[in-house]
Amino acid sequence: GQQLNQSPQSMFIQEGEDVSMNCTSSSIFNTWLWYKQDPGEGPVLLIALYKAGELTSNGRLTAQFGITRKDSFLNISASIPSDVGIYFCAGRPNFGNEKLTFGTGTRLTIIP
């Protein structure tokens, strides 16, 4: 099946720093989604992207749908302690296909 390569696998940053992570695919996606998961809980949707080149913000979070439709980026500005968690990208290959492919996650840790 399709695979999503998500990087980095983990990040250790100080509070206040900016964060960048990305996902790349071997094939085209029509939708990109970014989720955050806290320990022992289900993923929560952060941002949904539907058009190539689209840049969407949600507070301090900004995500972009890559122009090639094979990648997506998530940036977090001025990180705070509650940003700690695992961030997942997910892609939907084509309209009408309701299955998502998930990346392996980026674990964000904030160093005091």
Next chain:
Amino acid sequence: DGGITQSPKYLFRKEGQNVTLSCEQNLNHDAMYWYRQDPGQGLRLIYYSQIVNDFQKGDIAEGYSVSREKKESFPLTVTSAQKNPTAFYLCASKPLGGNLYSNQPQHFGDGTRLSIL
């Protein structure tokens, strides 16, 4: 409150036993999904259903079974045929319809952690 409810939060199974995980949603969503999550890995699709009385296998369906007798319920049975059932199981749902630019994303429950005694 509307949402997706998974129960129980923690479940223990003896080897050789079947066990059923519950997923209920009151969002009137058409489609429901079951995923398995292992440490350090992404979510892998087990089964999904887009309409009552119909469901399709995902990428790792072997050793699992589902039913969709009601729109709001999509229980997952982990059978004794699943040789490595210890994992975190997540249920998700979404409405169908929309178009290329407004297709609704999946929303998740809080998961059930299954362990083998």
